[in-house]
Amino acid sequence: MTQAVLKIWTGIWPVVKSASPLDISEGVIDQGAFDAIEVDEVFEAVNYATTMIGQAVLYRSLAQPLDTLDAIVAKQDAIKELQADPALKAELERIVALAAADEKSFYLLLFGEFLGSMATARAEHEIEGFGYLQYRRGMRFMLKFVADIKALTSPKSVYLQAIINKIIHFTETRDYSLMQGPVYLSERGIQSKEQRKGSWVPAVIFKPKLFKPLLIGLVVIGLLILAQVFLGDGFSPIVPIFLAPLLLAYIPIVGGYDRDNAIIPLRDGYRQSSAVGEALDALGQLDELLSFMRYAEAYANPVTDTQQVTDMPCQPMVLPEFVSATKQQLNLHAVKNPVLGKGNPTYVANDFVMEHERLVLITGPNSGGKTAFCKTVTQSQLLAQIGCFIPAEAATLSVADKIFYQVPEISQLSDGEGRFGTELKRTKDIFLASTANSLVVLDELSEGTTFEEKMESSTNVLNGFYRKGCNTILITHNHQLVDHFMAEKIGVAKQVEFGAQLPTYKLIAGISRVSHADRVAKKIGFSKQDIDNYLASER
Incomplete structure (x- = not known):
């Protein structure tokens, strides 16, 4: 069960990026994939939440995405209901906006540091005086939010109904009664008005x-x-x-x-309180849904620094269609990168299908877009599994139980294995945790050894993933490795296209046998000629 954000914040001052990926055996993504996919960048692109709790819930969703078809579809249905009911959407936007204006007063009450009656608060986490003002403001925030939700017209989608029910359930708790008051202080501790019924024990009423x-x-x-x-x-x-x-x-x-x-x-x-945590999460979930819709609108209608881009067609954004499958599937039509394509109408879209073939080997020169495309695929799968829109004309996916992305790693002295061993350990962990419903991206394999050993090790690893049945994408410059698998009639070969010595960023069929390392070296100023010039200038 997902841990409430309030529970994650226990013992710390509230921060948006507080949730963490689960262990490799438990979550859809682990810390390695989280870093490699650049989830922090995805969050910054998608985050249009106006409340702190909404932003924290969105970040938690990205760190711990959904792994069941029903849960994802329920979230999508909630968005579709808001699209179809502008009045409901506008009312939720009003409620969330009011909450955003006052929520920090509640966090100050919960997590603030009391300074004493004579001190002056100078930081946002400090409380001066005895805390009366902070208590009143905090209670006003919670009670106002609950009252607004109770007055809301009942939604039809299961996901929105569940959120509203959380709030209704909260109104039946002791915590809500205490927030409403009166609060009684007796020798039995703090009591609500319900707990005081029939009691003759003397008590002080707290005002x-x-x-x-x-x-x-x-x-x-x-x-x-x-x-x-x-x-x-x-x-x-x-x-x-x-x-x-x-x-x-x-x-x-x-x-x-x-x-x-x-x-x-x-x-x-x-x-x-679990009840308070659930109520706050409900606010965050509402804000998250609205954030998805704002992200889709912003991506679809990009703006420059000064004005909206009106001479470009609207960028398509879709809620992916999810299908039930025994093996992970994806079919993306005209998909763009969720981060890099935002605000960039000229970003090149690509098609990508993995339905029957289990292995795709992508080759191409440096700076041709291989890594960017693989991040497009994994980021799109991730966004789809939190119920969000993705930038594509059409998308059909199945739920991935794991999303892995391995990148070259720098060995640590404590590893005692060197670069090859460090990377192979990561590959082994991914292999053991993956299933036929997993999506695996491997950015090069078996670095740090001889070519012959690299060929043998890479062949063994890819054969293992292929036999296991998960969707595996390899990014490589090793065209000999791709030749081997094509000769064995295993997998599909793709390459990034180059035209006139420049990348087109289109993914096409075939095997690239060039690297264009000299072009990259010249671009960054470290070609053979540049080196000669540097040395000459030092004489």
Whole structure:
């Protein structure tokens, strides 16, 4: 079960990027794939959430994507309902916008540091005084959000209904009752109004404000009575002036009591509450759906720094069609990179199909777009599995139980294996964790050894993945390796196209037998001629 964002935040000041990928055996992506696919960049491209909890939920979705068909389709259906019902979408946007304006007050209450009555707050996580203001603002945020959701017209999609039901369930909890008040402080601890029913145990009613007229009146009367008792006939109207300093003790005594016995225990309870966590997650889930829709609109209608691009056709964005399959499948038509294509209408689209063939070997010169295309495939699969749009004219996918992306790794001294061994360990981990429903991208194989050993090792590894049945894509400059598999009639050979010594970024059939390393060297200023010039300038 997905951990609520509030639980992830326990012990830390809230940050958006707080969720982490699960272990390689548990999640759809692990930390290695998360880094290689550049999920942080994907998040920055897709993130149009307006609340902090919405952004944190979106980031959690990317780090821990869905792995069941029903869950993904339910999320897509919610988006389709919002597309079909502009009034419902507008109302949710209004609710989320109001929440975005006030949510930080709730986080300050839950996670803020109390400074004391005389200190001044200088940082966003500091609370001055006794916390009355922060408590009132925090409760107002939660109660307003809940009230707005309760007044919402009931949606039809299962996913939206589940979100609304979370909020309705929250209104039946002790935490919600305490937020509404009154809060009772007794020898049995903090109690809600429901817990006080039928109880005769004395209790103090907590009011989140320092000046309590009834209490102040009782204190004043008490002091006057004491003055009369001890001074007798000597009592004078001027006596209260001398007793006034005693009233100053009221502020630290009452404020300190409320803070230590009500505000802090209440905030600790809210912070650890599963019900509060679920309610906050519900807000985040609503904001996430709206973020997906804004991302699709922004991608489809790119803008320059000054104005909307009007001379380019609208960029297609689709919710992929998911199919149930015994092996991972994908069929992408005119797909673009979700990150690099955003705001770039001229980005080159490609078609890509892996339905029957289990192995695709991609060759091509340096800077030809091999890696960018493979990240397009994996990022699109990832976005699809969080229920989001992808930039394509059409897309049909099955759910991948694992998405792996291996890149060349730098060995560590502690590994004791060198580069070849370090990479082979990663490949082994991927192989053991993958299934016929997995999508695996390998960016080169068996680096750090001789050509002959690289051929043998790479052949063994690819044969293993092929026999296992998962969708495997290899990026390589080793055209001899591709020749071997084509001779064995295993897999499909693709290459990135070059024209007039420049990449077209189109993926076409065939095997590239050139690298164009000299072109790249000249581009970055480190060709043979550049080296000669550097050496000559040092003489």
